[in-house]
Amino acid sequence: MTHPHVLIVDDDPALLQALPEALKLRMSELMVDTADSAAAALDRIAAQDYNAIVTDIKMPGMDGFALLDEIRARRPDTPTLMITGHGERALAVKALRRGACDFVQKPIDRDYFVALLCRAIQMNVLSRQVKQQQLALERRADELERTVEERTHELGEANKVIQSPLRWLLAPSQQMEKVVQQIRQLADSPLSVLVEGETGTGKELVARAIHQLSARRNQPFIAIDCAAIPNTLIESEIFGQFQLAEGGSLFLDEIVNVPLPAQARLLRALQERQVQALGSTTSVPVDVRTIAASSVPLEREVQAGRFQQDVYDRLKEVVITLPPLRERDDILHLANDFVAEASMEFGRPCREISEPAARVLLHHSWPGNVRELRNVMRRATLLAAGVIEREHLSLLDSSRAIARRSGPAAIGPSLKEITEAAAADAERQAIRQALQASKGNKTEAARRLRTDYKTLHLKIKQHGIDAGRFRKCRAS
Numbered sequence: 001m002t003h004p005h006v007l008i009v010d011d012d013p014a015l016l017q018a019l020p021e022a023l024k025l026r027m028s029e030l031m032v033d034t035a036d037s038a039a040a041a042l043d044r045i046a047a048q049d050y051n052a053i054v055t056d057i058k059m060p061g062m063d064g065f066a067l068l069d070e071i072r073a074r075r076p077d078t079p080t081l082m083i084t085g086h087g088e089r090a091l092a093v094k095a096l097r098r099g100a101c102d103f104v105q106k107p108i109d110r111d112y113f114v115a116l117l118c119r120a121i122q123m124n125v126l127s128r129q130v131k132q133q134q135l136a137l138e139r140r141a142d143e144l145e146r147t148v149e150e151r152t153h154e155l156g157e158a159n160k161v162i163q164s165p166l167r168w169l170l171a172p173s174q175q176m177e178k179v180v181q182q183i184r185q186l187a188d189s190p191l192s193v194l195v196e197g198e199t200g201t202g203k204e205l206v207a208r209a210i211h212q213l214s215a216r217r218n219q220p221f222i223a224i225d226c227a228a229i230p231n232t233l234i235e236s237e238i239f240g241q242f243q244l245a246e247g248g249s250l251f252l253d254e255i256v257n258v259p260l261p262a263q264a265r266l267l268r269a270l271q272e273r274q275v276q277a278l279g280s281t282t283s284v285p286v287d288v289r290t291i292a293a294s295s296v297p298l299e300r301e302v303q304a305g306r307f308q309q310d311v312y313d314r315l316k317e318v319v320i321t322l323p324p325l326r327e328r329d330d331i332l333h334l335a336n337d338f339v340a341e342a343s344m345e346f347g348r349p350c351r352e353i354s355e356p357a358a359r360v361l362l363h364h365s366w367p368g369n370v371r372e373l374r375n376v377m378r379r380a381t382l383l384a385a386g387v388i389e390r391e392h393l394s395l396l397d398s399s400r401a402i403a404r405r406s407g408p409a410a411i412g413p414s415l416k417e418i419t420e421a422a423a424a425d426a427e428r429q430a431i432r433q434a435l436q437a438s439k440g441n442k443t444e445a446a447r448r449l450r451t452d453y454k455t456l457h458l459k460i461k462q463h464g465i466d467a468g469r470f471r472k473c474r475a476s
Helices: 013-026 038-047 064-074 089-097 110-163 174-186 203-212 231-244 260-272 298-303 309-315 331-346 355-363 369-383 397-405 415-437 442-448 453-462
Strands: 005-009 031-035 052-056 080-084 102-105 193-196 221-225 249-253 289-294 318-321
Touching (some): 005 013, 031 038, 038 064, 052 064, 052 110, 064 080, 080 089, 089 102, 174 203, 193 203, 231 249, 331 369, 415 453, 442 453
Parallel strands (some): 005 031, 052 080, 249 289
């Protein structure tokens, strides 16, 4: 512990000798400095932070009051004792009002003086300790604030990744690395983009990623599922959404379903950047980036006469082709990501996928691609208790195939699972037959199946059926 250190200021040499001796007799660890003038005292104060200062009031040159003012300015936390003459009570009161901690009268009572000085030193020590604690708390608060800012920034960056459509496209797959690189390269360009890939491969995710990485990110992103809109309404729907997407991006999913007459008007809107509402004679300028998607190759549709060549040329300034899930090498990586997502959403502590379950996932053909995989893993997460096993994936075709290949001794699927699978197969076959009979016309297929258009559209997506494959060339 540091020994207390005091300064005595007086122009009387006898007092400067007697007081330190008296203090050291009573306070052996006390360190005492002396100064015979206010000017000398200020030099010492500049070099040393004292625990207390004792000064006479009446001194030649700068008096004790002027010195007190300097001490208060330079060392505001240092207590100062003032020495006054006998009976000079007015000076003592003045000293207290100007900031002195106490006063002592001449002739000085040594014991009383020591008691006053001890109290002043204790006050200073406590004041220093409080100040050090405050500084430590302030430093700690600053550190915590910096830590919070850093963590907030990290969480913000992580949240951007979580919320970004790129989250589900970033995977240890060479095919997807190429897709992500294309997205980043073209995001800020004005070029129209055509995204091709089977149903469920993530075409809308690509479109949203392009939008979010572009300068249009703060403007609307409008998605239109052209396959879900009856032919009689599709034209008014598309051109109405153009204006809603002003300044942003318009995503035309399954653009192959746009009728040929509407394709001509769409081409004019893309080229002239103007749209004309149905029944209106006035064209309205629009600033919209168009991203189109198709689950069937548009070039094949052009060759078959079902899609206009000039519209195709206008849309395919950049073409991004998404591989089907069965051709990708990151199925288990995606499955684990979907499990983690579902675990947080459902509050289910699923931690891993067992090896038998992993083999089921790797052997499945995935006709519904990534969408099907996500739905399967969400269901499995809800059913599992910690580890996802093969039985939690029992509705997959490959699971049933594995069960058959495992021999008669193996435990097969339950009666309920067999019934559910058979019903799903029957529904899928009925939809395929209706689409075949209606040559891919979903409105007619819905009529044949005695259901509404929207329900049929959802079922087609659920079963991963490509309605475009049932459309025949109108010329034939």
